[in-house]
Amino acid sequence: MKKPFLIAFFLSVLFSTSSMSQDIELQLFASGFSNPIGLHNAGDDRMFVIERSGSIKILNQDGTINSTPFLDISNLILSGGERGLLGLAFHPNYTNNGYFFVNYTNNNGHTTIARYSVSAANPHVADANSGSVLLTINQPYSNHNGGNMAFGNDGYLYIATGDGGSGGDPQDRAQNLNTLLGKMLRINVDNGSPYSIPNDNPFANDNNSNTLPEIWAYGLRNPWRFSFDRQTGDLWIADVGQNNIEEINMAPITSAGVNYGWRCYEGDQTYNTTGNCPSSTTLMFPIAQYTHSGDGLFKCSITGGYRYRGNTYPNMQGWYFFADYCSNEIGILTFDGSAWNMTFTPPFSGNNWTAFGEDANGELYLAGISSGNIYKIVHNNLSTPPPNEHTSFNIYPNPATNTLTISGKHLNTHTLNIYTVYGKKVSTHTITKNNKEISVENLKSGLYLVEITTHSNNKQHHKLIIK
Structure with a gap:
């Protein structure tokens, strides 16, 4: 009996800027994970899959999964809903120093950023006793914990935090520079104890003693997934909306102190402008957004991905991939030289997309929390016969x-x-x-x-x- 290992799904993605369909295919690469919510690479052939309960498992290039987890810290974690082991980032010099960083909600429900080391004896297993906490952020509610982390090409660690939860950001934390909630943080993990503040952080030398210097950007609701464009260094943030709008933000890595507008605005629409709301002219609005309805499918929560920068599928070069948790659609954002254009695939029911992953070569993967599956995104230019080819067999x-x-x-x-x-x-x-x-x-x-x-x-x- 065949094993259900590689299953192909065909999508015709029709762009408003072209009369030709761009065919992409989604292929099952591995299965059997428990609540996978993160996919990461360490610069080699392996992919590291985060399971929400507290395990990190190694997924090999041939689709096999190592029987021994790379790391299991489930005893330290309060898991369920929007809590759990939520983020992973390998140090840019991981090959030499063996450092990696995790983001999890601890047993008290608070966000914890910790550093770990790979085992000296086995590169496929981490030293579970090497954990060192860098930062703890108190969470007032159980939801909107953010969780993603990544190193920019400047060598600093970026950490996405949600606004602390409930609904509508009741304490207006995202606009408050005296709290780390609703922010993009930026820290130097190579200096200081346990870290230091980069000198060019926008509030590093702020005269207001209550302003927190870790803040790089603010005005975010729940930036569940963000990424860096490996070619340009640009920062892409997909921010989950409140009632109606899911948004995609993009800014050059050099843009410090950006205010993305929440809770004053949801997307580019007014949400709640009472209290601490600056002029809209000072805000960074999304480059693209979509509403929860309009095409017959209910959308509810954006999962941010990556711009494709791999070499295997030239037709996908520069496309930004994202997905919606509720509708099970995959979204694609393309640039026509003057504007960004958004389109969606048909839904892939039963997956509930939670994370994209980029391997060391820039190829893209996608995780479904409900299915426990990891898929690879491919373009059919390697699998479709040339147009109008005559075949006699x-x-x-x-x-x-x-x-x-x-x-x-x-x-x-x-x-x-x-x-x-x-x-x-x-x-x-x-x-x-x-x-x-x-x-x-x-x-x-x-x-x-x-x-x-x-x-x-x-x-x-x-x-x-x-x-």
């Missing part, structure tokens, strides 16, 4: 399970190769008029490209699904 059944039959009038010592959508050859066969059937029993379920080479070296292609 057919393959059936398609989808296939155990065997595949080739039909055609002139089968005479032809070569048949089967490739994954990543371009890896997984099977080679010689086809003759007396041998038209091949076994595909050992191929994992998923999408493949069949290439038939004739005796005159002409190549013909077919798309094949193995179920």
